[in-house]
Amino acid sequence: MTDGDALTIDDEILARARIHAREVVDEQDLEIDLSALEWEVSARAKRRAGACRWNARREVATIVLTRRAYERYDWTEFAAVVRxxxxxxxxxxRFGESGHGPRFHEKAAALEAPRHCRSFAEPRYVLRCLEADCEWTATRHRASKPVTAPDRYRCGACGGSYEVEHADSGRTWTTSSGYGGAKSALGEEW
Ligand SMILES: [Zn+2]
Ligand SMILES: [Zn+2]
Structure with missing residues (x-):
């Protein structure tokens, strides 16, 4: 991909995101000052599909959208990231701060936006052998049996036991009850 192509994609991302933001403001009565909202595209971000920064001194919010996510998602999915x-x-x-608390949740639900900034490129689970001299690891995107019940499976290289890590949170488990515990501890963050 040449720089020229990359520029065109970034321009397209920004144009579509701005149009969508205008629609949301008009149709959902979202009280946002679009003139105090700036947009950027990140060519480097690998995990987050989007981010929002706040410059309290200038009172300007900057939404950063990830080019890789735009290329990977269909528009419906990407528009939800924009929302x-x-x-x-x-x-x-409005409040000078932002998180993923109840106020955020309520507004996100009204806009049919996902509650969490989903990471998109990383596998959700990493399997890692626990034997000292074994380097075996594997990744999984779904909660398949080797993820939910690692005590019933063995390392793919040495036959030893392995642990599973939930990549977003860093939580690990080695048994199916450990999986259940991690899942309920994380709740909405899962
Ligand atoms: Zn977020
Ligand atoms: Zn092993």
Whole structure:
């Protein structure tokens, strides 16, 4: 991909995101000052599909959208990311702070935006052998049996036991009850 192509994609991302933001503001009565909202595209971000920064001194929110996510997602999915970041921008502009608390949740639900900034490229689970001299690891995107019941399976290289890590949170388990415990401890963050 040449720089020229990359520029065109970034321009397209920003144009579509801005149009979508305008629709959301008009149709959902989202009280956002679009003139105090800036947009950027990140060519480097690998995990987050989007982010929102707040400059308290200038009182300007900046939504950063990830080029890789735009290339990977269909528009419906990517538009939901834009709405998620718009909720952050709304919180920053109105309250000077933003998180994923009840106020965020309520607004995100009204806009049909996902509650969490989903990471998109990383596998959700990492399997790692526990034997000292074995380097075996594997990744899984879904909670398949080797993820939910690692005590019933063995390392793919040495036959030893392995642990499973939930990549987003870093929580690990080695048994099916450990999986259940990690899952319920994380709740909404799962
Ligand atoms: Zn978020
Ligand atoms: Zn092993």
């Amino acid at each position: 998620h970041e718009l909720v952050h921008a709304w919180e920053f502009q």
